[in-house]
Amino acid sequence: MKLGIIGLPLSGRSTIFEALTRQEADPASRGEDRLGVVRVPDERVDALSRMFSPRKTIYAQVEYLLPGTGGAKKEQSPWQPVKECDALIHIVRNHGPERTPLRDFQALDQELILSDLVQVEKRIERIELDQRRGKKLNPEEHRLLADSRSLLEAETPLRRRPEIAAAKALRGFMLLSAKPVLVVFNNEESDPAMPDTGDLAGRERCLVLRGRLEQELARLSADEVGDFMAGYGITVSATDLMIRLSYEVLGLASFFTVGSDEVRAWTIHRGISAVEAAGVIHTDFQKGFIRAEVIAYHDLMAAGSTAEARRQGTFRLEGKSYEVKDGDIINFRFNV
Ligand SMILES: Nc1nc2c(ncn2[C@@H]2O[C@H](COP(=O)(O)OP(=O)(O)OP(=O)(O)O)[C@@H](O)[C@H]2O)c(=O)[nH]1
Ligand SMILES: [Mg+2]
Numbered sequence: 001m002k003l004g005i006i007g008l009p010l011s012g013r014s015t016i017f018e019a020l021t022r023q024e025a026d027p028a029s030r031g032e033d034r035l036g037v038v039r040v041p042d043e044r045v046d047a048l049s050r051m052f053s054p055r056k057t058i059y060a061q062v063e064y065l066l067p068g069t070g071g072a073k074k075e076q077s078p079w080q081p082v083k084e085c086d087a088l089i090h091i092v093r094n095h096g097p098e099r100t101p102l103r104d105f106q107a108l109d110q111e112l113i114l115s116d117l118v119q120v121e122k123r124i125e126r127i128e129l130d131q132r133r134g135k136k137l138n139p140e141e142h143r144l145l146a147d148s149r150s151l152l153e154a155e156t157p158l159r160r161r162p163e164i165a166a167a168k169a170l171r172g173f174m175l176l177s178a179k180p181v182l183v184v185f186n187n188e189e190s191d192p193a194m195p196d197t198g199d200l201a202g203r204e205r206c207l208v209l210r211g212r213l214e215q216e217l218a219r220l221s222a223d224e225v226g227d228f229m230a231g232y233g234i235t236v237s238a239t240d241l242m243i244r245l246s247y248e249v250l251g252l253a254s255f256f257t258v259g260s261d262e263v264r265a266w267t268i269h270r271g272i273s274a275v276e277a278a279g280v281i282h283t284d285f286q287k288g289f290i291r292a293e294v295i296a297y298h299d300l301m302a303a304g305s306t307a308e309a310r311r312q313g314t315f316r317l318e319g320k321s322y323e324v325k326d327g328d329i330i331n332f333r334f335n336v
Contacts, residue, residue: 001250001267002063003182004082007091008104012186012211016091017066019214019239032068033081037061040247040254040265041240044297044327048256048263051305058264060254062246064089079115083174087249088181089242094195095188095211102197105183109157112176117152119173120145141169152177160203180249184242186211192234207245209238253326256297257281258306268324275320278332288334292318297327 007013018024021036040060049057067081082088090108094101124145131137144167148158157177159165165178183206185195194201194208217237220228229235247254254265255277266280274294279286295306295315303309324330 001087001252002065002085003087003089003246003250004085004179005064005066005089005091006082006108007186008093008108010096011091011093011104012095013066013091015211015215016089016184016186016209017064019211019218020064020242022218030068034066034068036064036066038064038243040243042254042265044254045256045263045265047301048258048297048329051300052258052260052263054258054260054263056262056264058262060247060252060265060267062243062250064246077115079176083176085179087246088176088179089246090181090183091211092183092185094185094191094208099195101185101195102200105197105200109177110155113152113155113157116158116175116177117149119175120148120152123173124149138169144169148175180251181205182207182242182245182249184209189213189232205245205249207238207242209242214239253324255324255326255328255330257331258329270326272324273320274318274322274324274330274332277324277330278334281332284336285332285334288336289320290333290335292322293331293333294318294322294324295329296325297329300329 005013005017014025017034017036020038023034023036038061040062042059045057045059065081065085067078090105092101092105093099124142127137127142144164148164148170151158151161151164158175159178159180164170170178181204183200183204185206185208187193187208187210189210189212192208192210194206197206200206213232214237217225217228218239229237251270252267253270254267257264257266266277268277268280274292275286275289278289278292293315295309299314300306300309303312303314309315
């Protein structure tokens, strides 16, 4: 799952990308797309790892893409790299002498909408032309495109309408305004406050982050971090929070497998069934699925050990169609 970082020039995209991925600027690859794989911090995985002392502990991951300024691939649309992402991180400048965060957010959001509108109109023209030439039109696609056009003409991003944002017939267009967004206000070091942006926070998922401060934090060694955070009066890294919110924006959840060999977080789309979750681990688990032995994270922690949880009867046997919950600890039983 990949999140594309967008923002107006000088909003702080590079700074935040480097804080997130702990990468340093690389002058050799200037202008090229940058990709960073980031571990999703999860205190449940930490706690499970303490409980089982496994040989390996594996966290969930997300990927961030910072599009380059072009160069090599001049003929392609500058949006192409982010079109292939599952969600967007929209960085909004809220530092420097003159700050207009709401206006900045809207300006770039309008660009997404305009890019979609151009694409949707082209497609509508194309299929109407085909129809006049006798080709059968897909009424479902045509209706969805026409609805999208009306929304976009009214300057409404398509993500506002889940039935359009999720429509299979539109998926191939990879429309930008249909992608889920996390809005990140990039504040001055001295300013932890959410800027006043009217009712934006009611419509979009928003987060405040101090990019430069987070970048410094990312460069420190583990034993320097505590003092630095205390100095700024912060208790959690905003970067960690941003990664967790990225996971939410993507509609993802984690289930866990545990044992002395490995404690591992597995990434799933929220709402999938036990048999689908089994397939995330291995197709054999899915094909030969018998039952899932499930316990909620909090029940296991309350019991203190799997043996005690079994005694208390908090382990459940679930069938194929059980809807996996975030934080479930699962042991799959299967035939090969
Ligand atoms: N005060 C302050 N300045 C910041 C912060 N984040 C970025 N800047 C400054 O803003 C400028 C732009 O930051 P970048 O991270 O390069 O932003 P960008 O969006 O990648 O910019 P371009 O790629 O050059 O368009 C730089 O001078 C940064 O030092 C921040 O959190 N606080
Ligand atoms: Mg940059």
